[in-house]
Amino acid sequence: ERAREILESGARRGSNRLGVEAMELLDAYGIPTPQGDVVSSPVEAEAIAEEIGDDVVMKIVSPDILHKSDIGGVEVGVPVEDVRDTYEDLVVRARNYQEDATILGVQVQEMVDLDNGVETILGMNRDPQFGPLLLFGLGGIFVEVLEDNTVSVAPVSETEAKGMLDDIDSAPLLRGARGRDPVDEATLVETIQRLSQLVTDFPAIVELDINPLVATPDGVQAVDLRLTLD
Numbered sequence: 001e002r003a004r005e006i007l008e009s010g011a012r013r014g015s016n017r018l019g020v021e022a023m024e025l026l027d028a029y030g031i032p033t034p035q036g037d038v039v040s041s042p043v044e045a046e047a048i049a050e051e052i053g054d055d056v057v058m059k060i061v062s063p064d065i066l067h068k069s070d071i072g073g074v075e076v077g078v079p080v081e082d083v084r085d086t087y088e089d090l091v092v093r094a095r096n097y098q099e100d101a102t103i104l105g106v107q108v109q110e111m112v113d114l115d116n117g118v119e120t121i122l123g124m125n126r127d128p129q130f131g132p133l134l135l136f137g138l139g140g141i142f143v144e145v146l147e148d149n150t151v152s153v154a155p156v157s158e159t160e161a162k163g164m165l166d167d168i169d170s171a172p173l174l175r176g177a178r179g180r181d182p183v184d185e186a187t188l189v190e191t192i193q194r195l196s197q198l199v200t201d202f203p204a205i206v207e208l209d210i211n212p213l214v215a216t217p218d219g220v221q222a223v224d225l226r227l228t229l230d
Ligand code: ADP
Pocket: 034, 057, 059, 066, 067, 068, 069, 070, 074, 076, 109, 110, 111, 112, 113, 114, 119, 140, 141, 211, 212, 223, 224, 225
């Protein structure tokens, strides 16, 4: 099946760290991801942007770069006419950061509406004693500052997944505080269960982070992915 192939192709590259190039893994489990692709040339990047038909987000894809935005490896709101130059810029920044970094390419991704969404984090850490621990909480830039999250052992039932939403202090933010529209809670709960299934099916995944998982009134979008294989 497709998910297995993605993990094996990562392993074949000799790297136990996978990033956004493995986002199809989420698609395979029905976890929504923004439209886009990883490409290896400026011309291909432009073609993807034209297909998307709007400003795009571009990200460097390298197993040696864990926090892409820290090194200037993420550009949001790139107009189609700037896509080729931005491709080159991202590669230069990656080389400046680490001359011999393995660069798999650049991801060109549809923009997600963060203004109407909440950046959450959905992750997993495999504990030798307890097994796969799912983590759900507030994501994006708030993740370290606020540390508002909750942990549950996978696999989780629907009730347990719902309970994870209730558990975090920022739950009111998801439910429409300050005149915002509430996020699509049913899809969020389903997404937690789908990740639970994924990490249960693949014991080789020892760590996984979707940060951010953007929750909006219309559903969720997994915007970033990082995982480690044993
Ligand atoms: P990293 O965590 O490695 O720095 P991300 O892919 O998480 O890289 O991107 C960093 C930040 O850029 C995200 O937290 C989000 O705020 C913003 N961002 C990334 N992708 C998108 C997107 N498709 N639409 C809107 N904002 C995005």
